[in-house]
Amino acid sequence: MKIKLIVNNVEKTLDVEPNELLLNVLREKLGLTGSKYGCGIGECGACTVLVDGEPVLSCLTLAVEVDGREITTVEGLDVNGELDPVQEAFLEEGAIQCGYCTPGFIMIAKALLRENKNPSRSEITEYIKGNLCRCTGYINIIKAIQKASEKIALRERNII
Amino acid sequence: MRADYVNIVNTHIVPVKLTYHAPKSIEESLRLLANYRKKARILAGGTDLVVDMKLRRKEPEHIISLKKIKELDYIVDDGSAVRVGAATKLRTIEKNKIIRERFQALYEAVRSIGSIQVRNMGTLVGNICNASPAADTAPPLLIFNATVIAKSLNGERTIPINKFFKGPGITSLEDNEMVTEVSIPYPPENSGSSFLKISRVGMDLAKVNVAVLVKLDKGVVEECRIALGAVAPTPLRISKAEEYLRYKSINEENLRVVQEIVAEEIKPITDVRSTEWYRREVSKILVRDAIKLSVERVKK
Numbered sequence: 001m002k003i004k005l006i007v008n009n010v011e012k013t014l015d016v017e018p019n020e021l022l023l024n025v026l027r028e029k030l031g032l033t034g035s036k037y038g039c040g041i042g043e044c045g046a047c048t049v050l051v052d053g054e055p056v057l058s059c060l061t062l063a064v065e066v067d068g069r070e071i072t073t074v075e076g077l078d079v080n081g082e083l084d085p086v087q088e089a090f091l092e093e094g095a096i097q098c099g100y101c102t103p104g105f106i107m108i109a110k111a112l113l114r115e116n117k118n119p120s121r122s123e124i125t126e127y128i129k130g131n132l133c134r135c136t137g138y139i140n141i142i143k144a145i146q147k148a149s150e151k152i153a154l155r156e157r158n159i160i
Numbered sequence: 161m162r163a164d165y166v167n168i169v170n171t172h173i174v175p176v177k178l179t180y181h182a183p184k185s186i187e188e189s190l191r192l193l194a195n196y197r198k199k200a201r202i203l204a205g206g207t208d209l210v211v212d213m214k215l216r217r218k219e220p221e222h223i224i225s226l227k228k229i230k231e232l233d234y235i236v237d238d239g240s241a242v243r244v245g246a247a248t249k250l251r252t253i254e255k256n257k258i259i260r261e262r263f264q265a266l267y268e269a270v271r272s273i274g275s276i277q278v279r280n281m282g283t284l285v286g287n288i289c290n291a292s293p294a295a296d297t298a299p300p301l302l303i304f305n306a307t308v309i310a311k312s313l314n315g316e317r318t319i320p321i322n323k324f325f326k327g328p329g330i331t332s333l334e335d336n337e338m339v340t341e342v343s344i345p346y347p348p349e350n351s352g353s354s355f356l357k358i359s360r361v362g363m364d365l366a367k368v369n370v371a372v373l374v375k376l377d378k379g380v381v382e383e384c385r386i387a388l389g390a391v392a393p394t395p396l397r398i399s400k401a402e403e404y405l406r407y408k409s410i411n412e413e414n415l416r417v418v419q420e421i422v423a424e425e426i427k428p429i430t431d432v433r434s435t436e437w438y439r440r441e442v443s444k445i446l447v448r449d450a451i452k453l454s455v456e457r458v459k460k
Contacts, residue, residue, distance in 0.1 A: 001180065018223065019178035019213075021173065038460070040171025041211045043363050048277055054251075054276045059171075060210045060329055064180050108276065129362050130275020 004068040007152060008076025014124070015115035016063045023047045023058035033105045034074035038132070045131030048104040049073050055111040074103035086110055087146075095144035097135035104131050109145045118149055121139070171214045182225045185342060186232065186311060189224050192388060193397050194313050196222045197335040203227075204247060205282035207274070208290040232340060235259070241345045246338070250279040250287070264457065265353035266300040272357055272369075273297075279433035285339050288324065291331045291394075292365070297370035298325065298395035301342065301357055302387035308333075309341040325394035348383065352457025356446045357389075360433060365392045367434040372450035374410075376405040376458045381405045386447060387416075391426040391439055398425045401447075412454050419444035420453070 007030060016025055026032045026049070038046030040059050046057040050072040075086035086109045089095070096102050105128060110118055112127040116141050119127070124145050133141060183189040195201055195290065203209055212218040213321055226232055233248035237258050244253060251304035253259055254270045273279055273287070273296050288308070298321075306321040310333055319332055348354060350380075357369035368390050375383040384405040389395040401421040408414050417450045428439035 019174040019176055019348055024173065037172060040214060042278055045275060045277060053342075054280050056281050057207075057277045060206050060281065062174070062203075062206065062210070062223075064182075065206070065225060081383050111276070127276055151361065152211070157354040 001064055001066055003066075005063075005066065006070040008072060009070075014063070014075050018062065019062055020063045021050070021059055021063040021086050022063045022066055023069070025063045026058060026071070035101055035107075036100055036103060038101070038104070043132070044101070044102050044104070044105040045108060045128075048107040048131065050107055050111060053111070055108050055112065060133070072107070072110075074106055077106070080095055084110070085155060086113065086148040087142040089148035089151055090141070091149055093140045093144035095132075097137050097138040098159055101131060101133045101135075106134070109148060112145065113152060117152065119145070121146075162215060168404050169215055170444050171211075174210065174213045175216065176219050177215045178220070180225065181222060182228045184228045186229060186338075189229065190311060190313050190338060191225050192222070192335070193338055194336045196224075196395065200224050202289070202338060204286040205249065207278050207282040208286060210291075216459045219307070225288050241343050243341055243343045244284050245281065246285040248283055250282050250284060251276070252390045253284055254279065256337070257372075263300070263304060263353070264299065265303060265373065266344070267354040267452075268355040269296045269300045269357075269369070269371065272355070274363060282343040285342060287314065288321075288341055288342070289331060289333070291325055291327075291329050293328050293401045294365045294369065294390035294412055296357065296366060296369055296394060297339045297371055298353075299327055299387035299389045300353070302395060302397050303353060303371045303373040303385040304344045304347060305385075306344045307342065308339055310337045310426070311340050312337040317335065322397060347373060348375045350377065351383070354450045354451070354453040354457065354460075358442055358446065363431065368446055369426075369437050371445040372447065374451060374454040374458060376455065378411055380407055384451070386422070386451075388422070388426060388443060388447070391428040391432075391442075391443055393427070396426075398422050400425055405451075410451065415448050415451065419448055422447050 006016045036046040038044035042057050044062050047054050050068050086106050124142050200222040203223045203225045225366045226247045232245040234245040236243045250270050261269045262378050301321045308319040308324050343459050353373040355371045357366040359366050371387045373385040384402050386398045401418045425439050428436045428438045
């Protein structure tokens, strides 16, 4: 089936099978290997991408279901090579160990900060509930998301 | 090839050959359903169906997607009931002011499901049509006396929620029928509701879930509704306990009797999530706590 996706602001026309998953299309057909396969059953969040700005699990989404929609993956966050504040904050806070879960965490953090510019700690933990980190980096991940929210506020006021 | 020595579970892919349909109207989807019957499955959010296809628990030949049926995505407050369409996401429901303020047990149940991602994909109607005994929205829908609207080419049928669940994964729907709406009547005045559950970790299904509604009249229980999930083949109301509490006051002695009735009425099993004994014990605690919480909410 022919589908059209707008992936990281670029329109892509693809021929996919009805049983093909969005995650596999992104990784195998478009070479966007940032989104990861973790559990395959909706429990780990490693495959989180944004569809029209809303976080969804790409390993449980049939590609044909998102025909015509806008997909944002971790590869689409930088602006001309400059990292997104969330990415920067993850680096600065050491919120990454092996890095496998990181794209999923960054995408859910993007979704959170878009809805809520100044989330409380409990709002952050609620959002990252569906993302697993097996290196036990949650503390630094929460710190990074808090820092990202500060960074975004400063950027908006042109301070950094 | 499906011999025992072949590992047929591969959650990287959906190992099922599918024909995909995305009808634009309810009418069109009913026609497809009438054609393909048991060979078809309706896809709303996919958080259950896609997992089941990956694990080969379900192998439909046809998928009927609801994504293009805009007329199924709504929450309408008609003054005496809130009506939720079949394509309405759980996330939309938890953000709805009326649900949050008047249907607290349902609000809490929806919020307890999976993650933000899962609730962005999954639907209320999908949750009940999947008919898991542990479905978190089932106990609240039971205590609010919700009704399910099912349509087929032959017409429309209203099914009370307590007649909807028939067994694990089994509903009272015919194979040419599709749920288009769940209608949830306003709770009575002077009532409060609550939902509690216990699970292994946040993302897991419930070991036990409980919803309670209490209506008080001058400190005496005028009506109490108690529903539990994951403790029997279907989610269920405990009418014996409800009747016992009627016209009584809430005190430790009465609550102890209610707990014993609940423990007798449920039929929990031992599985990977919990044991029969633990489910029975924890059901008693959750029911007591949910009654107390609901009573507190009446006064507010």
